[in-house]
Amino acid sequence: AVSKARDDGEMCKKTTVAILGGGMAGVAAAQALSNASMHDFVIIEYQDQLGGRVHHTDFGKKPNGDPYTVELGANWIQGLGSPGGPENPVWTFSKKWGLNNTYSNYSSILTYNETGYTDYSSILDEYEDKYNTAAEQAGIILKENYQDMTVRSGLSLAGWKPKRDDMTAQAVEWWEWDWEDAYSPEQCSLVFGTAGSNLTFNQFSDENNYVWDQRGYSRIITSEASTFLTKDDPRVHLNTRVTNISYTDSGVTIHSSDGSCVSAAYAIVTFSLGVLQSDAVTFAPALPDWKQTAIAKFSMGTYTKIFLQFNETFWPHDTQYFLYASPTTRGYYPVWQSLSAPGFIPESNIIFVTVVADQAYRVERQSDEQTKTEVLAVLREMFPNATVPEPTAFMYPRWSTSPWAYGSYSNWPAATTLEMHENFRANVGRVWFAGEATSAQYFGFLHGAWFEGQNAGEQILGLLRDECANIMSTADDCGDLRHYEKLYGSSPLADYTVFDGWEVSSFYSSS
Numbered sequence: 001a002v003s004k005a006r007d008d009g010e011m012c013k014k015t016t017v018a019i020l021g022g023g024m025a026g027v028a029a030a031q032a033l034s035n036a037s038m039h040d041f042v043i044i045e046y047q048d049q050l051g052g053r054v055h056h057t058d059f060g061k062k063p064n065g066d067p068y069t070v071e072l073g074a075n076w077i078q079g080l081g082s083p084g085g086p087e088n089p090v091w092t093f094s095k096k097w098g099l100n101n102t103y104s105n106y107s108s109i110l111t112y113n114e115t116g117y118t119d120y121s122s123i124l125d126e127y128e129d130k131y132n133t134a135a136e137q138a139g140i141i142l143k144e145n146y147q148d149m150t151v152r153s154g155l156s157l158a159g160w161k162p163k164r165d166d167m168t169a170q171a172v173e174w175w176e177w178d179w180e181d182a183y184s185p186e187q188c189s190l191v192f193g194t195a196g197s198n199l200t201f202n203q204f205s206d207e208n209n210y211v212w213d214q215r216g217y218s219r220i221i222t223s224e225a226s227t228f229l230t231k232d233d234p235r236v237h238l239n240t241r242v243t244n245i246s247y248t249d250s251g252v253t254i255h256s257s258d259g260s261c262v263s264a265a266y267a268i269v270t271f272s273l274g275v276l277q278s279d280a281v282t283f284a285p286a287l288p289d290w291k292q293t294a295i296a297k298f299s300m301g302t303y304t305k306i307f308l309q310f311n312e313t314f315w316p317h318d319t320q321y322f323l324y325a326s327p328t329t330r331g332y333y334p335v336w337q338s339l340s341a342p343g344f345i346p347e348s349n350i351i352f353v354t355v356v357a358d359q360a361y362r363v364e365r366q367s368d369e370q371t372k373t374e375v376l377a378v379l380r381e382m383f384p385n386a387t388v389p390e391p392t393a394f395m396y397p398r399w400s401t402s403p404w405a406y407g408s409y410s411n412w413p414a415a416t417t418l419e420m421h422e423n424f425r426a427n428v429g430r431v432w433f434a435g436e437a438t439s440a441q442y443f444g445f446l447h448g449a450w451f452e453g454q455n456a457g458e459q460i461l462g463l464l465r466d467e468c469a470n471i472m473s474t475a476d477d478c479g480d481l482r483h484y485e486k487l488y489g490s491s492p493l494a495d496y497t498v499f500d501g502w503e504v505s506s507f508y509s510s511s
Ligand SMILES: Cc1cc2nc3c(=O)[nH]c(=O)nc-3n(C[C@H](O)[C@H](O)[C@H](O)COP(=O)(O)OP(=O)(O)OC[C@H]3O[C@@H](n4cnc5c(N)ncnc54)[C@H](O)[C@@H]3O)c2cc1C
Pocket: 020, 021, 022, 023, 024, 025, 026, 044, 045, 046, 047, 050, 051, 052, 053, 054, 072, 073, 074, 075, 076, 077, 078, 240, 241, 242, 243, 270, 271, 272, 275, 280, 281, 303, 304, 305, 399, 403, 404, 405, 407, 408, 409, 434, 435, 436, 437, 444, 445, 446, 447, 448, 449
């Protein structure tokens, strides 16, 4: 069906709900609509497939010459669920679709430095002890609405104070913190960083399963989609890059780079925080200040897996993880994972190493050859008694510059508030937002994207049917999500006195 768009008289395809982005959140939103027999929607997706940041690629060679499949994006099902307790929906889907995955055993770890194997695993226990103290403190801060602090401050108060030149402690800290959050403890909120891991690993369970399915992790997304979309469903517009979203009180018009447009009653934007921060998509009118501020407030991390295949497994066969402490640089090729370990893809001779944040940006900027030289030098330090050959395959993605993601997943810096996040999450009139980053409880995780997509779909259904479907709010304000026009710090102006260490006026005029 084609209708006349209200604004400029151009002909746009007309639909009720335009779902922008076909990752986990977009598919979840579409499913929520379909489940309620609302079939008039389109999904507009940049890439040539559904799945978004759940993204695999061919790598290396099997003995028969076919390539292996490795995951560039999401890799674990994080927090499975416990009997009688809530279950992570991603785990439910994995069981439903028979996804191949294996329990990640974080105790299956050997520790190294530049001289080779060096056992510093006792420092792992020491960190965990101190972290538990910091986590308890985070709970008190959250409950009492005290001032947030960085994870660094929280750890330090709990007695974890690694010296800058204590590289084994730095490596342990990286493995325990940066590896999950893709940011250093200095860059993370104690309250929300702790709450995030608590809500996933203490609510569901502390198990993480690593997905090595050769059909790809996105199989669960495409399989779920196939329950309500037909093959080549005309409502799915692949290879279509949205460039502009115009909205009024009566509808939303979406323009794409190929000149096509869609006019809808509602839109759900599921683009990553990185995409929203990059201005790759413009809004007309410009998003209100409260929304722009919230988009700028949160951070988009980068998590880069560097894959190597060799003609033999020269590292210990039965171990899943190898932690390397560089003598000079924190976060320099620290965590190595063997895919050759039992239960994964034995005989694959594939190992990969992960870097995040500045080290990820650094490897993104350099050539594959340079990076390969660096990682081989590290492997030769770790395994001085092995002959480390040239890899037969080598590859890594560049997430921070991928125009459909601009990073890996979101994070909360210290000193933000739930209200600020709600502003990131809230709809702007008929434009709704959903995805990993709009989840306060599960940001950074695939299940966060799922819950948020479902929620946005259900909220819009409520609006379409004039029913109060707002499961997150009270009956008084169902419909629109709450947002805050003004956000306040925790210190009212009256507090800015000498009694709070504020000795001079905050206000000087330039004249
Ligand atoms: C390296 C990495 C490792 C991760 N590891 C894990 C993990 O182990 N476990 C876990 O639970 N989570 C992990 N995650 C996070 C998880 O992948 C995300 O939370 C989830 O996939 C996000 O889904 P989404 O629908 O919110 O966003 P996306 O998957 O980003 O979906 C948004 C869609 O919008 C499309 N799009 C973007 N711009 C445009 C445009 N202009 N026009 C049209 N379409 C556009 C994109 O192509 C994409 O398909 C990881 C992510 C990365 C990148």
